[in-house]
Amino acid sequence: MTHKHRATWAAVFIAAAIGCGSPGPEQEMEVRRNWAIAIHGGAGHFGEEDLTAEQQAAYTASLSAALAAGEEVLQQGGNSVEAVETVIRIMEDDSLFNAGRGAVFTAEGIQELDASIADGFTRNCGAVTGIRGYRHPISVARSVMDSSEHVFFSGHGAGAFAAAMGHEPALDEWFFTEKAHKRYLRAKRRAAKSDALADKKGTVGCVALDSQGNLAAGTSTGGMTYKKHGRIGDSPIIGAGTWADNRTCAVSATGWGEYFIRTGVAQDIHGRMLHGDESLVEACRNAIFDEMGELGGDGGVVALDASGTIALVCNSAGMFRAWSSPDGRGVSMFGTTLEGTVEVQ
Numbered sequence: 001m002t003h004k005h006r007a008t009w010a011a012v013f014i015a016a017a018i019g020c021g022s023p024g025p026e027q028e029m030e031v032r033r034n035w036a037i038a039i040h041g042g043a044g045h046f047g048e049e050d051l052t053a054e055q056q057a058a059y060t061a062s063l064s065a066a067l068a069a070g071e072e073v074l075q076q077g078g079n080s081v082e083a084v085e086t087v088i089r090i091m092e093d094d095s096l097f098n099a100g101r102g103a104v105f106t107a108e109g110i111q112e113l114d115a116s117i118a119d120g121f122t123r124n125c126g127a128v129t130g131i132r133g134y135r136h137p138i139s140v141a142r143s144v145m146d147s148s149e150h151v152f153f154s155g156h157g158a159g160a161f162a163a164a165m166g167h168e169p170a171l172d173e174w175f176f177t178e179k180a181h182k183r184y185l186r187a188k189r190r191a192a193k194s195d196a197l198a199d200k201k202g203t204v205g206c207v208a209l210d211s212q213g214n215l216a217a218g219t220s221t222g223g224m225t226y227k228k229h230g231r232i233g234d235s236p237i238i239g240a241g242t243w244a245d246n247r248t249c250a251v252s253a254t255g256w257g258e259y260f261i262r263t264g265v266a267q268d269i270h271g272r273m274l275h276g277d278e279s280l281v282e283a284c285r286n287a288i289f290d291e292m293g294e295l296g297g298d299g300g301v302v303a304l305d306a307s308g309t310i311a312l313v314c315n316s317a318g319m320f321r322a323w324s325s326p327d328g329r330g331v332s333m334f335g336t337t338l339e340g341t342v343e344v345q
Contacts, residue, residue, distance in 0.1 A: 020300060020314040020334075033308025033325045035074040036209045039067055039087055040312075041097050041320030042202040043254045043299045048334050050318075056333065059096060063322040063331045066090045070208060071324050080208040080216035080250075081119050081142070088115070088138040088220050091204040095177045097320075098202025100135065102177045103222025105184035107191070108229055111175045111222055114236035115141040120215030120244035120306075125151055127236040128158040135170040138220045141236075143167065151238065180222075187226035203235055205242070205252025207304045215250035215304060217242050217266075224257070233257025239267035246306055248273040249280055255299010255316060263291040269303060280305040284313040 020043075041063060051059070066087045073083040092100025103111045115137035116127035126145030129152070131137055140162045144153055153161050163169075203221035210216075219242045221235040234241035234257035241257065243266035244250040251266040260266075265287050272283035284303055292299075293315045300314020302321060312321050322331040 020316060020319055033209070033327065034211045036304055036308040036310055036323075036325040037067065037070045037074060037083060037087070037206065038302040038304060038310050038312060038323040039063065039070070039091075039204070039206045039321065040252060040254050040300070040302045041091065041204050043314050043316045043319035045298070045316060046318045051333070059320055059333060060331050062091070062094050062096050063320060066094070066206075067322040067324055067329065067331070070206060071329070074208060074210055077211055079212065080210040080214050081117065083208040083210065084117060084206045084216045084218040085138055085142055087206040087208075088204055088218050089136050092136050092138060092220055095179065096202075097204045098180075098222045099204040099220040100137065100222075101175050102180050102202075103175055104180050104202070104225040104227075106223070106229065106231075107188075107226050109184065111172070111180075113137040113175075113220070113222055114233065115218070115220040116236045116238055116242040117141045117145055117218040118216065118238060118242050118244035118250070119145065120217075120246040120250055121212075123245055125238045125242070125244075127152045127238060127242075128154070128162075129232050129236040130155040130230070131158040131162065133159060133169055133171070134162045135168045135174065138218055140165070140167050141218070141220075152236070154232075180225075183225045191226060203254040205235075205254060205302060207244075207250040207252050207302055209250070209304050209306065209308055213246065213306055215244045215246055215306060217244040217250040217252045219252045219254075221254075234260035234265070237261060239264050241266060243267055243270050245270055245274075249283070249303050249305045251284075251301050251303045253299060253301045254319065255314070256297045259292050259295055259297020260299065262295060263287070263297070265292050265301065269301070273305070280309045280311045281313070284311045288313050288315050 070083045070087040095102030118125040126141045205219040219235045241253040268287040269283040272278040298316040303311040
């Protein structure tokens with residue numbers, strides 16, 4: 001579909017919150033942005049002491065490589081949906097993350113994948129949940145959006161649709177990693193304890209603004225380690241884990257999915273901006289801290305608005321994240337020291 005041309009060259013005031021932890025003041029800066037992108041690789045209760053220097057370097061390299069692929073699409077005039085899909089496909093193939101290859105195991109010892117994608121120009125979207133045997137769930141979700149009259153397919157139906165659309169199949173061995181399997185075995189051993197679902201980080205997501213002024217968002221995950229059969233989190237749910245609307249914002253969420261569903265985090269951010277006249281940063285912070293967080297949930301979002309504001313907000317100790325615009329780029333994992341704004345370069 002041809003994307004609507006829309007001017008985004010006017011000077012705008014940008015406030016970008018990139019920290020986790022307690023809410024704090026944001027500065028403002030006048031910049032011009034005709035494209036922007038932000039990605040996440042999951043959020044959770046982890047700090048610098050929980051990752052070795054080698055692990056930190058590996059995550060930094062992976063986030064930077066995925067970000068670079070999205071930057072290239074946008075810098076060459078590609079559209080935001082293409083950028084989002086490109087980035088998430090790379091992260092689905094990266095065993096560091098809980099999406100595609102390396103996805104966590106369910107209580108039954110299998111891997112079930114979820115993904116969703118949304119186009120801010122058309123306000124169309126697509127999602128799949130519980131899909132197995134296809135390498136790139138995000139691409140299947142895009143086919144649902146672009147090539148069907150539906151929005152959401154699950155389980156066997158999602159697989160049948162993927163097969164009909166010619167998506168690349170993959171055997172169970174492709175998705176298996178020793179790291180994810182060990183997490184499953186640990187969760188199985190502590191299944192009777194209250195912390196059986198404590199290891200949640202790893203979901204991937206991307207939001208993008210292209211040079212035509214169009215927003216898009218996508219999210220992909222394997223869900224929670226040792227999740228019960230049929231459990232669905234927020235990642236494939238439009239309005240909870242993913243949202244895009246050119247009038248307001250593009251959002252991709254990560255964290256404890258049940259709480260993101262209960263408070264409709266992604267759509268709550270949109271509604272706060274559309275009906276409550278809140279800025280992107282205000283809407284993200286209020287949705288995460290005042291709504292979802294007050295119920296006991298944890299996690300965060302990466303988000304953009306049509307002016308190129310970048311908001312990376314979480315209430316957990318850490319969130320793997322990276323962001324880029326014509327003003328510069330950055331990669332980070334730990335939130336407590338990053339309260340502030342994106343530096344213009």
